[in-house]
Amino acid sequence: MLDRKTFAEININNYIHNINFIKNKTKTEVIPVLKADAYGHGATQLAKVVENIGIKLIAVAFLGEGINIKKNGVNIETLVFNYATPKSIKENIDGYIYTIGSLEQLTELINFFGKNIKKIKFHLNINTGMNRMGIDIYNLDKIISLIKEYNINIHGAYSHFATADNLDDFIKEQYNNFISAIKYIEDSNINIPVKHICNSAASLFFPEYSLDYVRPGIATYGMQPSDIKIEKELKPVLTWKSTVARVGLLKKGESVSYGRTYFAKETIPTATIPVGYADGYFRQLSNKGYVLIQGKRCNIIGRVCMDQFVVETTQLNNVKLGEEVILIGKQKDNIISAENLASLAGTINYDITSKITKRVPRIYIEEE
Template sequence: QLREGGISAPILVMSYTPPALVDAAVQHDLTLAVTEPDVAGALSASAVAACQRVPVHIKVDSGMGRFGLLADEVLPFVEAIAALPGLVIEGLFSHFAAADSADKTYTRQQLETFQTVRARLAASGYAIPLCHVANSAATLDLPEMHLNAVRIGIALYGLHPSNEVEPVVPLQPALALKSHVARVRTLPAGSSISYGRTYITPRAMPVALIPVGYGDGYHRLMSNRGAVLIHGQRAPIVGRVCMDQFVVDVSTVESVKVGDEVVLIGCQGAACIRAEEVAGWAETINYEVTTSLLPRVPRLYRELTEL
């Protein structure tokens, strides 16, 4: 999708790629993280068939315990990769498990492991051009770990990795989630709202229908917890969030009408609902809030001042 959208910059696929997809990776000029012999062999064959020299990055598991080669496995694997036609070892990288914590002890241990691997490779004649370990937290908090490339993720949204990372850079949120009022009516006292009858109106209550739901990536845990902004005022969610819609109490918001702007994440006038607040309601983190928005939610790209 990125290539079809006109993005020509280098793209590194940092997770596992099955052998069946390496031809597509070569076709779209994607750089793969390689840690498995079968993937390396398939990628080599595809590169040779395409008459190309394909860059690869080697992932070191320095303490994440997820994807990558353990320290003692890296040199033999690099030697094997170097012998395969069509492949060029362009990068060496790892990923931190706790860089977003106040205690950086484990992160420094991970860096030490990575640097030991890097030195071992250099001593064996493998000077790998790109070495990178810094995620958003390390990029913001640990400049000595920038090496010669950094990888910001959540910071691209203008959000901080955690409350434990000092806001040394004045980030501004780059994402807003907006909708509109689809219906306004007043329900009598004692009315139940949405599935499961989890909310009963304590009085005659004006409510508004918002056409967003968990089918868009707006979490069901927001039920009876979250709120939205209408006319710069907070309107609490009442009842369960459904697949395609939910209801808000607009008792304290004046003159609500169909078509009015609704802000689920972002600012409206001086009032704001941050991704971190939404994450608190949904018992998760801001990363999940921003990446959960599904493809059916239209994306509009605007100048910063328009957010």
């Protein structure tokens, strides 16, 4: 419902542009990462988009995310990054590739499935230095032995960079660790058809590490994967729009919103925006954030509430009820990016978009 004229506008053409740009830069295939409801952009709808443009494989964090995509009519093969219980895997074998992320997990799967484990497709996640998930190098011999004994279907292998966005030398160390591990496994007569390690930052800034696939997430949505180096060819996919719900006047000495954290030093015009932290607009932006009205910056005054916040409109002329407000996006010559809000809130850009709640409708457009 657009009862309060508040919605997130998702530009499909920009999303396709970003995928194609990454594909051309890396000269390899792309696995779009659609976890966390496509970083707040709508996983089901964008899964349909990538299926229509011929993408063969997508990735999600958890099996439940993949199930939801498939329930909505998308049949594209789906790589599941994280742990799933053997029972849930048994109920969802076709169309999925599961990750083996530890010796303990593989042992659990073998104990549950026995020889029937060969019916399931797997990718090996190799721990090359992230130390969060992945098979430890010292367990490779045991992993190799079990793969052979149970004829496990290894479709691919991957790892994950810890510091690609920092553009430091650790990325090379991790890459070399991964290549060494792959060679060790393949020298043991286990074929690994598909190899991938590059996230968004690595895809853009270290394309020489691309291998068979890259799996970008944040960059496909047009947001920057690094605050050190900017890729200007990326096009933002999401615009968050709202409206002026009240035109007011704050007199000199008066306060606004909960806690009375802002007092007017002089009489100022204000506008109330019908968006709050229940919509995913960060409360940390209280007295820090800003919106665009009439193409001009209007600062938030007072605390962001659950359903509203207030901005100062001194620099505007004749603000009207129902007038367009931009929370993220472009209006006339000014832009508010997810990166801008993230900097003010003390977080990262995809924390901003992934927190936009279901209370904010997504509208999908096709515009250049």
